Amino acid sequence: MLKGKTVLLGVTGSIAAYKAADLASRLMKQHAQVHVIMTENAAKFISPITFETLTNRKCITDTFDRDYPSDHPVEVEHIALAKKADLVIVAPATANIIAKMAYGIADDMLSTTLLACTCPVLVSPAMNTKMYEHPATQANLAVLRQRGVKIIEPSSGLLACGDEGKGKLPEPAVLVDHILAEIACPKDLAGKKILVTAGPTREAIDPVRFITNHSSGKMGYAIAHAAALRGADVTLVSGPVSLTPPLGVKLVPISSAHDLFCAVTAVSAEQDIIIKAAAVADYRPVTVSDEKIKKADNDLSLSLARTEDTLQYLGAHKPEGQILCGFAMETSDLENKARAKLKKKNLDMIVANNVKVAGAGFGTDTNVVTFITKDNTEQLEIMSKENVAMKLLDRLLEM
Numbered sequence: 524m525l526k527g528k529t530v531l532l533g534v535t536g537s538i539a540a541y542k543a544a545d546l547a548s549r550l551m552k553q554h555a556q557v558h559v560i561m562t563e564n565a566a567k568f569i570s571p572i573t574f575e576t577l578t579n580r581k582c583i584t585d586t587f588d589r590d591y592p593s594d595h596p597v598e599v600e601h602i603a604l605a606k607k608a609d610l611v612i613v614a615p616a617t618a619n620i621i622a623k624m625a626y627g628i629a630d631d632m633l634s635t636t637l638l639a640c641t642c643p644v645l646v647s648p649a650m651n652t653k654m655y656e657h658p659a660t661q662a663n664l665a666v667l668r669q670r671g672v673k674i675i676e677p678s679s680g681l682l683a684c685g686d687e688g689k690g691k692l693p694e695p696a697v698l699v700d701h702i703l704a705e706i707a708c709p710k711d712l713a714g715k716k717i718l719v720t721a722g723p724t725r726e727a728i729d730p731v732r733f734i735t736n737h738s739s740g741k742m743g744y745a746i747a748h749a750a751a752l753r754g755a756d757v758t759l760v761s762g763p764v765s766l767t768p769p770l771g772v773k774l775v776p777i778s779s780a781h782d783l784f785c786a787v788t789a790v791s792a793e794q795d796i797i798i799k800a801a802a803v804a805d806y807r808p809v810t811v812s813d814e815k816i817k818k819a820d821n822d823l824s825l826s827l828a829r830t831e832d833t834l835q836y837l838g839a840h841k842p843e844g845q846i847l848c849g850f851a852m853e854t855s856d857l858e859n860k861a862r863a864k865l866k867k868k869n870l871d872m873i874v875a876n877n878v879k880v881a882g883a884g885f886g887t888d889t890n891v892v893t894f895i896t897k898d899n900t901e902q903l904e905i906m907s908k909e910n911v912a913m914k915l916l917d918r919l920l921e922m
């Protein structure tokens with residue numbers, strides 16, 4: 524998602540500097556051009572060689588470094604880097620660099636480069652809780668915020684110094700998410716409200732058992748993530764999954780098909796686009812036993828009742844201009860069955876996939892889908908769920 528983007532990573536002297544190596548590696552995996560600038564103190568915690576190996580680039584520590592390769596044009600490095608950067612992130616950011624940024628002090632390569640940058644700047648403070656909460660640090664952070672610098676809240680927990688509290692560098696995956704949110708995509712869904720459902724539902728049998736399905740939630744979460752990166756106001760109604768909710772989405776956790784119906788219909792009228800990727804149970808046990816059902820020698824039958832079909836309800840109550848997209852998971856006769864659902868549920872599009880096709884369906888990181896509208900059928904190649912999500916949003920936006 525960061526192909527063609529230049530990210531400057533400023534690393535300062537906090538014990539969390541080791542996590543910046545993981546961040547650099549993750550940015551490389553997103554195909555960013557990563558340039559690392561370390562302060563002298565940071566280089567006492569982690570070697571510049573670590574970053575050089577991860578980024579295939581010289582890690583800069585010295586403003587007056589004149590060690591150019593012979594064929595390298597002589598550049599004023601801090602200005603050249605500042606011009607090249609699409610984004611700068613200082614992670615971990617010590618109280619010292621935050622103070623220097625607030626006052627415009629430029630006395631080493633990182634602070635000098637920061638002063639020359641006009642691109643978005645992210646600062647991820649990491650320090651002892653007392654230092655973080657100190658009025659001086661908070662005042663400096665307030666100055667930076669006012670200037671448009673985005674401050675990433677430190678997380679709480681056991682700190683390296685043994686204290687417990689706020690001041691930990693968030694996990695590198697979270698930092699990458701903040702970077703993606705800034706520069707990965709054009710904000711072509713800004714101002715749009717999008718509701719996504721994801722994951723399975725659970726229909727209780729007794730206090731310890733339930734009926735569910737194999738949905739991992741990955742497809743729905745990829746859609747919610749992509750929509751948020753493109754600037755939409757995203758609500759994600761999610762069944763129980765083991766995924767981290769994407770940054771910036773409103774998560775509404777649900778369990779049963781009835782919960783899903785209530786959560787969705789509470790906000791559906793105000794949505795521009797609704798995408799129903801959840802694998803909703805069609806049946807639930809008629810009665811839920813208060814006590815654990817004990818086994819007996821004979822067979823056991825469960826009486827099942829139909830759940831509400833949320834998508835069908837939405838299709839029947841669709842406000843003017845709203846785009847409604849369903850999913851259809853089939854095991855045979857994909858297009859005809861999906862097309863029948865498109866019509867029956869009054870949808871604008873249905874995303875159909877066949878669970879029996881390799882690389883499609885539950886739990887995988889890829890999918891093989893067909894976009895079906897009233898007048899068109901578009902068969903997509905196998906691709907990552909992230910790419911399916913992006914293509915789906917392109918089509919819905921065109922609509």
Ligand code: CTP
Nearest residue numbers: 799801803804805831832833834849850851852
């Ligand atoms: N859906 C729903 N509520 C239900 C069942 C399904 O909102 N009780 C939605 C799903 O989120 C999906 C679409 O309807 O977007 C199609 O779901 P699917 O299970 O493929 O089809 P069903 O309509 O349930 O029909 P069948 O199970 O017979 O294939």
